[in-house]
Amino acid sequence: MSFTLFIVQTLNGLQFGVLLFLIAAGLTLVFGVMDFINLAHGVQYMLGAYLAVMFYALTGSFVLALILALGAALAFGLLLEFTVFRHLYDRDHLEQVIATFGIIIFLNQGVKVVWGAAPLNLPMPEALAGTVQLMPGLVYPVWRLVIIASGLIVGLVLYILVSRTRVGMLVRAGATHARIVSALGVDIRRLFMIVFGFGTMLAAFAGVMIAPILSVEPGMGDSVLILAFVVIVIGGIGSMRGAFIAALLIGLVDTLGRSFMIDILRLFMAPSPARTVGPAIASMLIYVLMALVLYFRPAGLFPAKGRS
Secondary structure, X not given: OOHHHHHHHHHHHHHHHHHHHHHHHHHHXXXXXXXOOOXXXXXXXXXXXXXXXXXXXXXXXXXXXXXXHHHHHHHHHHHHXXXXXXXXXXXXXXXXXXXXXXXXXXXXXXXXXXXXXXOEOOOOOHHHOOEEEEEOOEEEEHHHHHHHHHHHHHHHHHHHHHHHOHHHHHHHHHHHOHHHHHHOOOOHHHHHHHHHHHHHHHHHHHHHHHOOOOOEOOOHHHHHHHHHHHHHHHHOOOOHHHHHHHHHHHHHHHHHXXXXXXXXXXXXXXXXXXHHHHHHHHHHHHHHHHHHHHHHOOOOOOOOOOOO
């Protein structure tokens, strides 16, 4: 283990955490405000990546592909909300889970029909495709720094929107007192639709930003969806601040654990069993973290007011 490798893996952990936050932020809004369990949130992340690949092939510009993909993802998300999801808001959570799981299966098969089952790639902007030297002996991909910076900017914008604007005030009030907000003359259905559309765009944005690094393929949103739910449980349901901190924690714990767990175990046991046990323990670290957090703080690290 070297200091340079530790810094690189820490940055990788921050990049992974920021990506989780972009996905979990939308899920936090939908789950926390609307009390709606949307298992299909992960496929919206996948659709964002696929749409960016398609629009890049049509325009040859990453920026245009990003803008068009976000617009198309928003339109598709609102269509889903209008045709399917709004009919589930008053149903119990089991029915919501079953219905949105069906949408996962449908859309995973749908992208195979439209784009094929083979993995696709999205080229990153040429100006951001290289590396930058952060310190002597340490170079790091520029695009990963762009992902970290974009996630931090989105986090700041969300904080301002939720805590400093009238719409944010209504969203926070609607999370705990939906009937009172509705009685005051606010169209709660329209508010929910805005929240859902915004959450869809955040998931699609995460998909577009990660597409130049990972393969774009069917089912790519399924694994991150589980981690996104872990994020909002650790952070506190409905808490944007909690989602941000929990996402960074999970990104760092998962990345550093997978990178250094074997080296840590070698301090206490022989190399052979350390290589066998290390990866298994590393894969469980985030769930151990979740269990510890829920043991000491059952409502999460920063539960939204009215939910603690």
